[in-house]
Amino acid sequence: MIAMFRAVLYSEWKWSRLVVALGTVAAFAIPLVSLQGAARADRGALQAQELLRSVQSWGTLYPLLATALGLLMAIAAWAPDHRGRHIHALTLPLERWRYVLLRFGAGFVLLAAPIAAVLIGSSLAVLTATLPPGLQAYPIALAVRFAFAVLVAYAVFFAVSSGTARTAGIILGVIAAVILVQVVASIANIDLNLFGAAQTVLLLGPGPLAVFTGRWMLVDV
Amino acid sequence: MSDAIQIERLHYRAGKNFAIKELDLHVPSGSIYGFLGPNGSGKTTTIRLILGLLRPLSGRITVLGLPMPEQHARILGRIGYVPEQPHLDATLTVRELIDFQAAFYPRWDRARAEELVQRFELDGERLFGRLSKGQKAKLMILLALAQCGDLLVLDEPTDGLDPVVRRDILSALVSYVSERDATIFISSHLVHELERVCDWVAVMDDGRLITEAPMERLKHGTKRLVVIGAPAEIVNPPFRVLTRESANGGGAGENWVVGDWEPAMTSYFEGVGASVRDVIDLDLEDGFVELLRSFRKGETRR
Amino acid sequence: MSRLLGLVLAVSLLPSPLRSQDSLVVRLRRQADSLLGTWREAQLLADVADSLEQVRATAGSDTIAVGGLRIIVNPSPLPWREAAEHAWPVIDSLYGSAAEDLSRHPYIFRAVDPDSGVRRTVLHVGVELPWDLDVRATATLLLTTVNAPRFDAALADWLGSGLRPTLHPQSERAAVFVQLLTVPSEAVRACFLGDIAHCKDVLQLGDSIGLLERWYATPAEREALVASSFTDYFARGATAPSLQNCRQHRDDACTSLLQSLPPGSLPRPLAHAARILLVREALRAGGRDAYRRLVARPSAPIRERLASAAGMDIDSLVARWRNAALAARPKPLTLPWWAGFAAIGWTAFFGLCALRSSRWRL
Numbered sequence: 043m044i045a046m047f048r049a050v051l052y053s054e055w056k057w058s059r060l061v062v063a064l065g066t067v068a069a070f071a072i073p074l075v076s077l078q079g080a081a082r083a084d085r086g087a088l089q090a091q092e093l094l095r096s097v098q099s100w101g102t103l104y105p106l107l108a109t110a111l112g113l114l115m116a117i118a119a120w121a122p123d124h125r126g127r128h129i130h131a132l133t134l135p136l137e138r139w140r141y142v143l144l145r146f147g148a149g150f151v152l153l154a155a156p157i158a159a160v161l162i163g164s165s166l167a168v169l170t171a172t173l174p175p176g177l178q179a180y181p182i183a184l185a186v187r188f189a190f191a192v193l194v195a196y197a198v199f200f201a202v203s204s205g206t207a208r209t210a211g212i213i214l215g216v217i218a219a220v221i222l223v224q225v226v227a228s229i230a231n232i233d234l235n236l237f238g239a240a241q242t243v244l245l246l247g248p249g250p251l252a253v254f255t256g257r258w259m260l261v262d263v
Numbered sequence: 264m265s266d267a268i269q270i271e272r273l274h275y276r277a278g279k280n281f282a283i284k285e286l287d288l289h290v291p292s293g294s295i296y297g298f299l300g301p302n303g304s305g306k307t308t309t310i311r312l313i314l315g316l317l318r319p320l321s322g323r324i325t326v327l328g329l330p331m332p333e334q335h336a337r338i339l340g341r342i343g344y345v346p347e348q349p350h351l352d353a354t355l356t357v358r359e360l361i362d363f364q365a366a367f368y369p370r371w372d373r374a375r376a377e378e379l380v381q382r383f384e385l386d387g388e389r390l391f392g393r394l395s396k397g398q399k400a401k402l403m404i405l406l407a408l409a410q411c412g413d414l415l416v417l418d419e420p421t422d423g424l425d426p427v428v429r430r431d432i433l434s435a436l437v438s439y440v441s442e443r444d445a446t447i448f449i450s451s452h453l454v455h456e457l458e459r460v461c462d463w464v465a466v467m468d469d470g471r472l473i474t475e476a477p478m479e480r481l482k483h484g485t486k487r488l489v490v491i492g493a494p495a496e497i498v499n500p501p502f503r504v505l506t507r508e509s510a511n512g513g514g515a516g517e518n519w520v521v522g523d524w525e526p527a528m529t530s531y532f533e534g535v536g537a538s539v540r541d542v543i544d545l546d547l548e549d550g551f552v553e554l555l556r557s558f559r560k561g562e563t564r565r
Numbered sequence: 566m567s568r569l570l571g572l573v574l575a576v577s578l579l580p581s582p583l584r585s586q587d588s589l590v591v592r593l594r595r596q597a598d599s600l601l602g603t604w605r606e607a608q609l610l611a612d613v614a615d616s617l618e619q620v621r622a623t624a625g626s627d628t629i630a631v632g633g634l635r636i637i638v639n640p641s642p643l644p645w646r647e648a649a650e651h652a653w654p655v656i657d658s659l660y661g662s663a664a665e666d667l668s669r670h671p672y673i674f675r676a677v678d679p680d681s682g683v684r685r686t687v688l689h690v691g692v693e694l695p696w697d698l699d700v701r702a703t704a705t706l707l708l709t710t711v712n713a714p715r716f717d718a719a720l721a722d723w724l725g726s727g728l729r730p731t732l733h734p735q736s737e738r739a740a741v742f743v744q745l746l747t748v749p750s751e752a753v754r755a756c757f758l759g760d761i762a763h764c765k766d767v768l769q770l771g772d773s774i775g776l777l778e779r780w781y782a783t784p785a786e787r788e789a790l791v792a793s794s795f796t797d798y799f800a801r802g803a804t805a806p807s808l809q810n811c812r813q814h815r816d817d818a819c820t821s822l823l824q825s826l827p828p829g830s831l832p833r834p835l836a837h838a839a840r841i842l843l844v845r846e847a848l849r850a851g852g853r854d855a856y857r858r859l860v861a862r863p864s865a866p867i868r869e870r871l872a873s874a875a876g877m878d879i880d881s882l883v884a885r886w887r888n889a890a891l892a893a894r895p896k897p898l899t900l901p902w903w904a905g906f907a908a909i910g911w912t913a914f915f916g917l918c919a920l921r922s923s924r925w926r927l
Contacts, residue, residue: 049366056354088749088789122352129350132316134367135340139920146916176746176757180897187900190908197915204919248907250915253900263746263895 046136047144054148058118062152065111069156069188072107073164073181073260076100077171090174093261101258104160104188108254111156112195115149120203142204149200153192161185164260179261190253198250266325267292267414267446268313273322275312283308283470286322290448290463295440297461297478298450299551305470306450307347310418313448314344327413340368343407347418349399353392357385357402361409368410376409383431397428404432408439415439417449421456433460454548458482464547466554473558478547480523485550486542488519493537501528505557516540520553618690619673626673632657633667634707641676641696648703655730656711659845661853663860666714672707705732714856717863720870722829723769725837728844738893741839745890749789750834751782756887764883767834768843770868777823780834784816791819794832843886847875850885 055062076097123131131141164181173179202210220236227234244251268290275283283305290296300306311317313324315332324331326338351360357380365371380387383401385394394402400420407415415436421429437460440447451457457464458478465475474481484502489510497504503522510516529539545553629636631649634656638645657664673691692710713728721727731737745757756764765771766779781787791799791811799808799822810818823831848855851874859874868879875882 045366049363052359053352053355053363056359086783086785087751087754088785090747090754091749094747122354126350126352129316129346129348130352133314133339133342133344135336135338136367137336142920142922143916146919174746175754178897183897183900186905190900190905193912194908194915197912197919201915201918201922205922209922248903248910250907250911253904253908262897263743 043140047147050141050144051148051151053122054119054145055152057122058115058149058152061111061114061118062155065107065114065156066159068103068107069159070163072100072103073160073167073184076260077167090177093174093177094259094263097259097261098257101260104184104258105191105254107156108188108191109195111153111192112197113199115153115196116199116203119145119149119200145204146197146200149196150193153196157185157189157192160188167260173261177261177263181260184258184260187253187258194250194253265292266290267294267327268296268448269323269325270309270313271323271325273312273324274320275308275317275322276320277308281305281308281470283312283319286470286472288465288472288475290446292446293444294463295436295447295449295461297457297464298448298467299452299454299457299464300450300467301452301555304467306467307418308470309467310416310448310450314339314342314416340370341413343410343412343415345400345403345407345415345417345420347422349391349403351391351399351403351406354390356388356390357394358387360391360402360406361387364406364410370411372409372411375411376405379405379408379435382435397424400424400428400432404435408435411443413443413445415445415447415449417447419451420449421453422451429456436460454551458547466551468555468558471558473554474522481550482547483544484523484525485545485553486521486524487545487549488521488524488539489541489543490517490519490532491538491540493517493519493532494535497535500531501525502531505553506560520545520557522550522554615690628671630668633665635668635671636674636707637671637691638674639676643676643694643696643698643703644700645703647700648707651700651704652707652711652730655708655732659728659730659848660714660856661848663714663856667711670712670714672710708732715860717860719863720860720867723867724840724844725833726841728841734845735893737838737842737845738890739895741835741842741890742893742895744835744839745887748834749786750780751786752780753834757891759887761880761883761887764887765868765879768840768883769833770871770879770883776831777820780831781823784814784819787816787819787823788812788814790832791822795822795826839890842890843871843882844874846886846889847871847882850875850877850882852876 077093078096132138134141161181164179164184168179168181202213220240224234224236227236243249245255246252266289268288270286270288273283273286273288281303286309288309298306298309308317312319313326313331315335315338318332327341329338331338352363355363361376361380365373365376379401383398383405385398385402385405391399391402404417404420407417417436421432424432433456436447436449439445449457449461462478463476464478464481466473476484485505500521502524505520505522507517507519510518524542526542529542532539626637626639629638629645629649631646632653634649634653636645636649656667660667675688675691675693676696677685677693679695679697692706694706698706708730711729716728745753748754750767752763752767756767769776777787781790788811791808796808799805804822804825807818807822811822844859847859851858855874855876859870861873862870865873871882872879875885877885
């Protein structure tokens with residue numbers, strides 16, 4: 043099994059190395075860039091507000107990067123198999139679910155690089171910056187949150203990508219049905235807010251996308 | 264275990280217009296089994312059913328003594344498969360594909376793989392996507408052979424290849440069979456090629472198996488007869504009548520194409536007041552064509 | 566002789582402008598008195614109208630009494646008693662013994678059906694509200710509409726808002742903490758770091774001389790203040806050139822612009838939440854009669870009123886206020902404890918969906 047995993051990992055690395063490399067560079071750079079003004083002590087009392095503003099606006103890139111990495115890695119995991127119509131994968135001598143698990147796991151291993159880059163980049167940024175009094179840095183919390191976001195995004199897109207065209211059609215059909223019902227309800231003046239309900243379920247509390255929402259702050263009060 | 268592949272009363276439907284019905288097929292172990300049929304007859308579908316890529320509606324498939332698809336992982340570990348279209352990752356090199364495949368097969372023979380790389384003159388660092396058609400076919404054969412499987416399933420492996428490549432591939436297959444007691448299941452519509460290597464042959468058309476017999480019997484048992492004075496109805500002939508039509512240019516004679524013919528069967532015609540003026544040998548291709556014609560006319564079923 | 570005559574003539578003429586000036590003053594004084602009288606009459610009429618309106622508004626209504634609260638309402642499904650029982654302890658804790666005076670100023674509410682389209686008379690006295698509010702919303706309404714007893718204009722002016730109880734004191738303190746850290750003012754930062762004198766400055770507990778230099782000590786702060794709050798205000802007319810100069814980092818231009826603002830317009834470095842927190846701390850420290858002491862002398866300086874209410878010197882009160890704010894540091898932005906489990910759970914769920922896809926199932 044280890045040999046199989048190594049083989050799958052190598053092939054997946056070959057397909058996705060550009061994505062991993064670029065994602066790692068971006069993940070390393072964002073924290074450094076977001077704190078680039080922090081070392082400037084000459085801004086005095088203005089520093090705190092400016093710093094928090096900079097960190098908050100750059101912080102919006104973390105969930106975007108996590109989503110992009112998840113999507114691209116999921117595509118890279120399956121694209122060659124899709125091209126060969128999965129014949130090669132389906133004729134390998136192991137249970138199919140094991141093969142899917144090998145692919146899933148290989149993606150996780152490769153995504154460790156950008157996650158580590160966030161941790162290293164944010165730690166480096168904090169160490170080299172002079173923070174105004176009272177502000178605290180949260181490099182580990184940021185890296186952990188980024189890790190969760192990347193993994194959830196990867197899992198979602200991996201599931202969609204490993205499904206059949208019929209599955210994708212069902213998903214699109216459900217979305218279309220929700221939109222249609224909402225439009226009809228609006229026309230009929232019925233008080234029905236499916237989008238709001240969907241937003242609540244997906245984005246709030248323990249929903250799958252909850253980890254993406256909110257402010258991503260490397261530095262905060 | 265007497266049959267490497269055993270298919271019993273198999274039913275499969277693909278869409279509205281194509282179905283495999285009541286398919287019974289037996290591939291003896293150690294044989295080179297040719298699976299003939301025109302395009303669209305269901306050869307590739309049958310192969311996919313054998314490999315567990317498709318699920319039948321009913322019927323039973325046993326491969327190397329194990330039920331498919333229930334034991335598909337164990338079975339596939341003993342099968343080398345070469346599909347009709349290249350199915351490997353175009354972004355991996357020859358060497359990388361060999362290494363990838365080796366990781367999945369415990370019986371992988373590195374020495375054989377290396378030897379075949381040299382024999383097929385493959386560049387290990389070349390990407391699969393940049394190989395020529397013949398090189399791709401050779402690599403797929405290499406991977407199937409290096410797995411040291413008990414069964415090779417080859418779906419039109421030499422289709423579209425030049426004669427040199429075809430010869431290389433066929434000789435590698437023959438070498439493999441001679442070294443190991445493996446079974447080869449090879450589908451093709453190139454009759455002459457199968458004629459040279461196969462010892463069993465089955466013919467399929469429109470999802471149905473027309474015939475399944477040892478190659479010698481099919482080849483030598485199919486004849487064209489020039490018959491004089493045969494009655495309109497014949498009862499219980501010892502041979503199979505594939506076609507019967509008037510001879511060209513008038514005269515009292517008829518052209519019969521028969522299968523399972525033996526020389527002693529001329530006495531049957533004497534018994535019904537007819538005579539056989541000529542017995543003409545048909546090669547496998549002619550026999551194949553006549554079989555298809557008769558099947559499609561619905562004149563004969565066995 | 567002629568000189569004497571001229572002198573006599575001059576002396577005789579001297580009182581005439583003074584006399585005409587005197588008659589103008591008298592005229593103006595009479596007009597003012599007349600206006601004052603008219604205003605007093607109007608006030609009386611207004612009071613009569615208000616009291617008539619009050620009688621009309623409260624006719625047929627119920628009166629709910631909880632503690633010092635008197636709530637006059639029309640019959641409705643609203644949970645007034647429950648809400649009042651929630652609100653009264655909070656009100657009492659703020660105003661102390663003065664809360665009993667609230668019985669002289671009842672709430673007047675009219676609950677209406679929010680789904681009804683029936684036209685109704687305009688309510689001039691009291692508050693109209695929908696009758697589908699829950700207990701919490703009703704209690705919040707009581708807290709936000711209570712009239713602080715004997716709340717004088719000087720205190721309101723200094724606070725910048727009313728003084729009302731809150732259901733979320735911790736949020737208020739946390740907001741003050743954030744201000745202490747982030748407001749672009751060296752004085753506020755010095756206050757955060759423990760300089761009580763600067764804290765008194767930014768809370769405007771001293772005199773009002775030189776507030777600009779004390780609140781915004783550096784040229785960068787003054788420029789930032791002009792840029793963030795007064796760009797539109799100074800962009801036109803005679804101040805436009807000075808605005809340009811200020812943008813080019815000329816502090817004299819920035820200073821002159823800010824000094825030209827009307828009195829009381831200079832933005833306070835700390836928002837009113839900080840001052841309200843100071844008052845709340847004073848009232849908490851001073852016991853039940855603290856509020857009465859706070860409003861006892863409207864003309865006294867704010868620092869003395871607060872010290873009197875708290876029963877301690879102003880430096881100690883400000884230190885207490887600072888400690889309360891620092892103790893209310895908001896929770897750090899780490900993930901909640903369940904977020905990790907949720908993320909792992911969803912990852913596993915979607916992974917399972919991938920495994921169970923029909924392509925990968927036999």
